């Protein structure tokens with residue numbers, strides 16, 4: 001039991017969630033390492049949503065609303081930390097949810113699918129689904145549901161650093177990434193990168209989505225036109241360096 005007045009309470013609670021996911025058998029073996037890397041970057045940005053992330057969230061939500069067939073991609077770490085928020089975001093933004101694991105095993109996919117189903121939410125990407133392969137991507141992460149990531153025009157990815165974003169972008173999809181590391185390959189390759197902790201980002205995306213749903217396309221397009229991912233990433237890095 002972690003005392004609520006512990007100075008690292010929030011951070012310890014997140015560790016507990018990651019530990020629990022590991023015990024339940026759906027975290028990747030290296031999921032704890034990935035979490036540790038995230039913690040280090042979160043420390044460097046002051047464990048709060050920085051101004052550049054707020055800007056990226058607005059551009060991301062505007063892009064999401066204008067998308068025809070958006071999909072939220074989930075893995076072991078994102079489910080461990082943010083399953084309820086992910087479900088709510090998918091509802092607010094009319095997006096599908098798809099399981100996409102780098103270290104894919106039948107067992108892990110089954111456990112994650114059950115977690116969503118217990119909450120009354122359907123997910124794509126399981127072994128019961130029609131799975132295709134995204135061109136050029138030779139990892140198990142290449143699987144893509146025919147009615148999900150394969151045909152999506154926008155994919156939200158989080159907590160992954162690798163070659164998938166580049167391939168999704170090259171295949172003509174828009175990619176939004178949530179990644180605490182502004183230097184990761186995923187962060188650098190995405191169309192819009194939100195440099196923030198997933199546990200803060202998704203609730204903020206939901207807030208902005210509720211506000212932006214009332215806006216017209218012209219307003220949303222203006223938000224997107226005024227956003228530069230390269231500039232935003234540069235400023236995010238500067239805010240780390242200034243600390």
Ligand code: PTJ
Pocket residue numbers: 027028030031033034035036037038039041075076077081100101102103104158159160161162178179180181184196197198199
């Ligand atoms: O469940 P699987 O099989 O798909 O595997 C998932 C992991 C996370 C193990 C796999 O994708 C992986 O190895 O990821 P990486 O290469 O360690 O990348 C994880 C990225 O997420 C790093 O850039 C971290 O800084 C970032 N990150 C970690 N925790 C958070 C985070 N970003 C946002 N919020 C976090 N809480």
